[in-house]
Each structure stands twice: as C-alpha cells, then as structure tokens.
Amino acid sequence: MATNYKEELVGVLGYPVAENPTCVMQNAAFEALGLQWRYLTIEVKPDALPEAVRGLRALGFQGFNCTIPHKVAVMALLDEVSPDAALIGAVNTVRREGDRFIGENTDGKGFLRGVREAGFEPRGKSIVVLGAGGAARAITVELALAGAANLIVVNRNIARGQALVDHLNARTSSQARFMAWDKTYHVDETVDGVVNATSIGLYPDLDSTPDVDLSAARSDVLVCDVIPNPPDTRLMQTARSRGFKTLNGLSMLVYQGTLGFEMWTGQPAPEAVMKSALEKAFAA
Numbered sequence: 001m002a003t004n005y006k007e008e009l010v011g012v013l014g015y016p017v018a019e020n021p022t023c024v025m026q027n028a029a030f031e032a033l034g035l036q037w038r039y040l041t042i043e044v045k046p047d048a049l050p051e052a053v054r055g056l057r058a059l060g061f062q063g064f065n066c067t068i069p070h071k072v073a074v075m076a077l078l079d080e081v082s083p084d085a086a087l088i089g090a091v092n093t094v095r096r097e098g099d100r101f102i103g104e105n106t107d108g109k110g111f112l113r114g115v116r117e118a119g120f121e122p123r124g125k126s127i128v129v130l131g132a133g134g135a136a137r138a139i140t141v142e143l144a145l146a147g148a149a150n151l152i153v154v155n156r157n158i159a160r161g162q163a164l165v166d167h168l169n170a171r172t173s174s175q176a177r178f179m180a181w182d183k184t185y186h187v188d189e190t191v192d193g194v195v196n197a198t199s200i201g202l203y204p205d206l207d208s209t210p211d212v213d214l215s216a217a218r219s220d221v222l223v224c225d226v227i228p229n230p231p232d233t234r235l236m237q238t239a240r241s242r243g244f245k246t247l248n249g250l251s252m253l254v255y256q257g258t259l260g261f262e263m264w265t266g267q268p269a270p271e272a273v274m275k276s277a278l279e280k281a282f283a284a
C-alpha cells in the first residue's frame with residue numbers, strides 16, 4: 001500500500017494565543033494513538049475571524065477550538081450551534097459533520113466531569129460560583145442543566161453578575177442569586193460547593209487568592225478552582241490545609257480537551273497521556 005503522508009488538521013484560533021497549552025495534550029494524544037493528525041496553534045486577529053473560518057473549511061479542518069476573543073463571534077460563522085453552547089452564549093469547540101461546522105461548548109462539561117469524578121453530584125446542590133465571565137457562564141449553565149438547586153453568583157462587576165443570574169433564572173430551572181463582591185464573601189453552612197471561576201491566582205499572579213471566608217462552611221464542602229496554571233493555587237492550598245476536599249483546574253482543562261478529541265476523531269481519548277503532557281508543560 002502507498003504511504004499516506006496526508007495529515008488531518010485541528011487547532012485553536014485565538015488572539016493572543018501563544019501561551020495556549022492545548023496543542024501539548026492534543027498532539028501527545030495523536031502520537032500515543034498513532035494518528036496522523038496535527039493540532040495547530042493559530043493567531044487570528046478579531047477582524048480576520050470570518051476569513052480564517054472560511055480558510056479552515058477550504059483546508060478540510062476536522063474541527064477547531066476557539067479561545068479569547070473568538071468564542072462568541074465564531075457562532076455566527078457556523079452551520080449550527082448546539083443547544084447548550086447557545087444557552088452558554090459561547091463556543092469553544094467546533095466539530096465537523098460532513099462539510100458542516102457545528103459549535104459546542106465543552107468548558108462546563110469538562111468541569112462537570114471533574115466534579116462528578118471527585119464524587120460531587122450537582123443535582124439538588126447549592127453552589128457558590130465566584131466570577132461571571134466566560135468560564136463562570138459555562139460552569140453555571142452546565143450545573144443548572146445538571147439539576148443544581150441553587151446557584152449563588154458572586155462577582156465584582158454588578159451588571160455582569162446580575163446579567164448572568166437573570167439569564168440562569170430565565171432559562172434554567174435552578175434558582176440563581178447574585179451577591180456583589182465588594183468585601184470578603186462568607187460561605188455559610190447551606191453551601192455544598194464553591195468554585196473559583198475568576199482569573200485570580202492565574203500565573204504569574206501566584207500570590208493572589210479570592211477573598212472568601214470558609215470558616216463557617218461545612219466540612220464536606222468541595223472547593224474547586226478553574227485555574228489550570230498553576231494547578232495548586234493558593235485557594236487550593238488553603239482549602240486543603242483546612243481539611244476541605246478540593247478539585248483543581250487541570251481536570252476541567254483536560255476533560256474539555258478529551259471531549260474535543262473524541263468529537264473530532266471518534267475515538268476514546270487517551271486521558272492519562274493528555275493529563276501528563278499538560279502537567280509536564282506547566283511544570284517546565
């Protein structure tokens with residue numbers, strides 16, 4: 001049989017994009033499974049997005065990821081957007097069905113998979129989410145779709161926090177409530193889970209930590225961080241030292257990536273390979 005040199009292409013579009021680590025885990029996965037696929041990290045300025053997506057179609061890309069600032073703008077350029085990505089209002093993963101590009105959002109689903117693996121089932125739970133940006137939006141929508149009873153959105157910017165809460169109350173069956181974050185937020189004994197969905201503590205801002213007081217929290221509360229780099233943020237360290245169960249941001253990043261891998265290739269993702277490739281990259 002003749003040698004096949006053709007590569008199947010996927011990648012991420014972002015601006016800036018140089019520090020996006022997803023290529024490390026996707027390319028490690030392709031290599032581990034012996035797939036002739038390649039994940040490219042592509043810088044696309046905002047006004048070039050429509051042309052870039054046309055280019056990906058012409059090049060036969062099997063799908064792609066979108067990161068800041070393209071997650072919302074890309075939606076108008078696709079043939080279809082999944083119902084939960086539409087509810088979140090952002091697409092981070094595009095898959096191809098025939099010659100149609102379909103938008104999905106795997107951020108919140110990756111988060112959900114991580115919390116369930118940590119033994120936390122969101123149904124009926126009361127969960128505090130710090131932040132109201134893109135990550136918080138994906139996480140709160142997926143928690144609501146998974147049956148969370150109460151979602152408490154704590155955010156510094158009042159308009160943004162209130163808008164997310166209004167959206168959740170209008171479009172999901174969870175009860176959402178907004179708390180302005182102008183001083184220390186005290187987690188009370190009714191809360192089952194706390195999620196930092198802000199960028200506080202993200203590399204290189206290693207000394208920062210969300211202003212939350214866990215002293216009245218129940219001992220069985222799960223404390224989660226979305227920050228993947230460093231995986232062991234100050235929040236994770238503090239919560240762990242006080243005996244709380246914790247979940248760092250690496251699982252969300254790995255699982256949003258494994259979901260993308262499976263959508264694109266149709267094969268089960270080599271999760272351990274992907275996780276260890278990312279861990280090595282962050283440690284370097």
Ligand SMILES: NC(=O)c1ccc[n+]([C@@H]2O[C@H](COP(=O)([O-])OP(=O)(O)OC[C@H]3O[C@@H](n4cnc5c(N)ncnc54)[C@H](OP(=O)(O)O)[C@@H]3O)[C@@H](O)[C@H]2O)c1
Nearest residue numbers: 131132133134135156157160198199202226228249252253
């Ligand atoms: N693990 C993963 O797979 C994954 C996936 C996606 C994102 N993330 C992480 O999630 C984080 C947030 O990303 P995003 O896309 O949601 O960003 P974003 O849309 O810019 O939102 C940032 C959020 O953080 C809040 N915030 C930032 N600095 C703050 C401060 N000093 N005090 C109080 N609040 C502050 C903002 O509050 P205001 O509204 O008041 O400005 C906003 O709610 C990033 O660190 C990103 O790395 C992780």
